Amino acid sequence: xxxxxxxxxxxxxxxxxxxxxxxxxxxxxxxxxxxxxxxxxxxxxxxxxxxxxxxxxxxxxxxxxxxxxxxxxxxxxxxxxxxxxxxxxxxxxxxxxxxxxxxxxxxxxxxxxxxxxxxxxxxxxxxxxxxxxxxxxxxxxxxxxxxxxxxxxxxxxxxxxxxxxxxxxxxxxxxxxxxxxxxxxxxxxxxxxxxxxxxxxxxxxxxxxxxxxxxxxxxxxxxxxxxxxxxxxxxxxxxxxxxxxxxxxxxxxxxxxxxxxxxxxxxx
Amino acid sequence: xxxxxxxxxxxxxxxxxxxxxxxxxxxxxxxxxxxxxxxxxxxxxxxxxxxxxxxxxxxxxxxxxxxxxxxxxxxxxxxxxxxxxxxxxxxxxxxxxxxxxxxxxxxxxxxxxxxxxxxxxxxxxxxxxxxxxxxxxxxxxxxxxxxxxxxxxxxxxxxxxxxxxxxxxxxxxxxxxxxxxxxxxxxxxxxxxxxxxxxxxxxxxxxxxxxxxxxxxxxxxxxxxxxxxxxxxxxxxxxxxxxxxxxxxxxxxxxxxxxxxxxxxxxxxxxxxxxxxxxxxxxxxxxxxxxxxxxxxxxxx
Numbered sequence: 001x002x003x004x005x006x007x008x009x010x011x012x013x014x015x016x017x018x019x020x021x022x023x024x025x026x027x028x029x030x031x032x033x034x035x036x037x038x039x040x041x042x043x044x045x046x047x048x049x050x051x052x053x054x055x056x057x058x059x060x061x062x063x064x065x066x067x068x069x070x071x072x073x074x075x076x077x078x079x080x081x082x083x084x085x086x087x088x089x090x091x092x093x094x095x096x097x098x099x100x101x102x103x104x105x106x107x108x109x110x111x112x113x114x115x116x117x118x119x120x121x122x123x124x125x126x127x128x129x130x131x132x133x134x135x136x137x138x139x140x141x142x143x144x145x146x147x148x149x150x151x152x153x154x155x156x157x158x159x160x161x162x163x164x165x166x167x168x169x170x171x172x173x174x175x176x177x178x179x180x181x182x183x184x185x186x187x188x189x190x191x192x193x194x195x196x197x198x199x200x201x202x203x204x205x206x207x208x209x210x211x212x213x214x215x216x217x218x219x220x221x222x223x224x225x226x227x228x229x230x231x232x233x234x235x236x237x238x239x240x241x242x243x244x245x246x247x248x249x250x251x252x253x254x255x256x257x258x259x260x261x262x263x264x265x266x267x268x
Numbered sequence: 269x270x271x272x273x274x275x276x277x278x279x280x281x282x283x284x285x286x287x288x289x290x291x292x293x294x295x296x297x298x299x300x301x302x303x304x305x306x307x308x309x310x311x312x313x314x315x316x317x318x319x320x321x322x323x324x325x326x327x328x329x330x331x332x333x334x335x336x337x338x339x340x341x342x343x344x345x346x347x348x349x350x351x352x353x354x355x356x357x358x359x360x361x362x363x364x365x366x367x368x369x370x371x372x373x374x375x376x377x378x379x380x381x382x383x384x385x386x387x388x389x390x391x392x393x394x395x396x397x398x399x400x401x402x403x404x405x406x407x408x409x410x411x412x413x414x415x416x417x418x419x420x421x422x423x424x425x426x427x428x429x430x431x432x433x434x435x436x437x438x439x440x441x442x443x444x445x446x447x448x449x450x451x452x453x454x455x456x457x458x459x460x461x462x463x464x465x466x467x468x469x470x471x472x473x474x475x476x477x478x479x480x481x482x483x484x485x486x487x488x489x490x491x492x493x494x495x496x497x498x499x500x501x502x503x504x505x506x507x508x509x510x511x512x513x514x515x516x517x518x519x520x521x522x523x524x525x526x527x528x529x530x531x532x533x534x535x536x537x538x539x540x541x542x543x544x545x546x547x548x549x550x551x552x553x554x555x556x557x558x559x560x561x562x563x564x565x566x567x568x569x
Contacts (some may be wrong), residue, residue: 019379026374027382029367030389033444036404037392039415043407056415103292110285122292125300126494127550129501129523132543135530136303136310159295162494173456237407240400251395255388 037244044241048234066238073235078242085243088154095158104167109175119168125161310540311336336541346542349522350549352431357499359435360442365492367439368446369484373476375447376454387451391444398441402508405437410512425513434505442498446491453487454480493554500550503527522546 039056046054047062054060070078107119133156141152316330340346371390375383393401407413409424416424424433457480465475481488503523510516518532519525523546530539 019377019381022374022377022379023381023383023386026371026380026386026390029371029443030386033390033393033440036401036408036440037396039408040404043413052412056413056418099291099295102288106285106288110288112282112285115285118289118293122296125296126497127554128300128304128547129503129543129550132307132523132526132547133300133303135526135536135539135543136306137299139536140303140306155295156299159292159299164292233407233413236403240403244396244400247395247397248392251392252388 037248040237040241040244044234044238046234051234051237062234063238066234067242070235070238070242078239082243087150088157091154092157095154096160096163099158100160100163100167103164104169105171105175107164108168108171109177122159122164123161125159307540307543310537311544314537332537336537337545339538340542340545343525343542345519346522346525346545349519349525353500353502353521356431356435356502357496359432360438360499361492361495363435364439364442365446365488365495367443368450368491369481369488371443371447372450372454372484373480375451376480377472377476379472387448391448393441394444396441398504399508401441402437402505405433405440406509406512409433425509425515427515430509430513430515434502434509437505437509438499438502442495446495449491450484450487453484457483497550497554500546500553 042057042059043051044066045063046060047065050060050062103122107115137152137156138147141147141149146152312331312333313329314332314336315327317327371386374380375387396404408416411417411423414424423429461483462475462479465479470478501523502521506516506520506524507527510518510520518528522542526539526543526546529535529542
């Protein structure tokens with residue numbers, strides 16, 4: 001369909017020059033965004049001695065030493081942190097995506113009394129800072145004896161207003177009503193209208209929510225504790241490096257699921 | 269186009285939306301509505317110490333009405349916090365959204381090279397959690413470690429520069445996400461619209477300014493609203509950067525003051541009142557925007 005419009009008038013020579021400035025500007029942005037990640041990759045390879053003495057952009061020799069020291073730190077508490085993160089991020093992402101997808105789809109594709117009121121209410125949840133909610137949530141959880149449990153951390157983060165919003169926008173744009181008409185009853189037998197959620201844009205995942213609501217992987221509080229102790233710097237840097245590696249790996253493997261061209265999602 | 273099945277399916281369709289929305293509504297009630305109600309309740313109360321404060325019943329909760337709110341509104345430290353966040357927020361919003369729009373438009377131009385690489389690289393910081401991002405930049409700001417300090421002799425953690433340094437962390441983490449949001453919207457616009465402009469002799473720049481930006485307006489408003497809300501609630505960056513410098517006070521942003529009141533001073537009542545003031549200000553600032561967003565983004569659907 002798009003090939004029908006391909007025959008734009010050729011302008012000799014102008015093409016290459018016109019593309020040069022945008023390409024250069026984008027590459028400057030790319031370097032700015034990659035720089036801290038590359039820097040921590042290099043810094044994590046340095047032994048405590050090398051960290052302050054060698055050139056910042058040359059690799060060190062202490063990576064394995066740092067890693068084993070980090071894993072041994074306080075009897076392997078790093079593994080405990082990693083396990084917790086996996087549980088909260090993984091479980092939270094799955095549940096959050098499921099709730100966002102079905103809510104967003106329903107709000108986009110059904111007409112029913114109270115639809116706008118429910119949408120406004122759910123979206124209004126964005127206005128309430130997580131830190132503010134933490135106080136009453138903690139007090140209420142301790143009243144029912146759940147204050148120090150996994151549920152107390154996991155449950156409140158399932159509802160994700162921004163995810164619902166994105167799912168609604170996506171369902172409205174990428175799932176044509178005619179397809180639903182044709183789908184008719186077999187849609188219900190296939191497990192309800194969740195099918196449209198298969199190709200939801202990536203930001204719905206729990207690990208990668210809105211920048212200010214993301215999971216804080218790694219030992220957040222402890223990394224902070226050590227931030228004013230130069231002797232722990234190499235451990236913090238290695239820990240930071242190890243905790244963003246799985247996220248970046250996940251991020252890169254999810255690339256192929258991005259449908260930046262929303263209209264193509266409907267054809268599948 | 270009427271479907272023969274339509275009338276048969278009609279009765280079931282009335283109930284289904286509510287069934288599908290039940291999980292979200294239950295979660296909303298339990299983890300948002302009830303806690304908010306509890307916060308309002310706490311905000312109107314205060315611990316009263318009678319006698320020497322010893323023994324059972326010496327400390328009890330009493331109703332104080334709007335006293336805590338009055339105290340929060342009269343608190344000079346809180347207003348200083350607002351001013352700091354206002355300066356920081358204006359900087360973040362303008363630079364982050366400006367860059368996001370620029371990059372989205374550049375990615376969408378016809379002859380750009382390495383677009384895929386740039387798109388992934390600029391979106392990559394989004395995979396780095398706020399605390400980790402702040403620590404990375406925090407180390408890059410430290411005089412003893414920073415490779416930037418070798419080239420540029422600026423104290424990134426000084427009393428005035430620290431605001432810019434924090435804004436940089438937010439810009440670094442947020443540009444990619446907003447860029448992708450705008451770029452996705454751009455890709456959803458039918459290509460033949462640009463073809464028409466191109467045939468009329470418009471340059472890429474003219475198409476960007478006269479065709480793409482107007483079409484992007486709803487998406488720009490939307491990303492602005494979400495960014496305003498997130499910026500008002502700034503907490504992670506200053507809190508994670510605090511151990512590296514003494515230029516960030518424990519009440520740098522309003523939300524940090526709430527945290528300190530509640531968890532360091534143990535005064536839940538003042539913290540509750542202050543957090544309601546913060547939520548109210550977020551509401552005032554973004555409700556007008558939200559109305560526009562709803563009408564513009566969903567008016568046609």
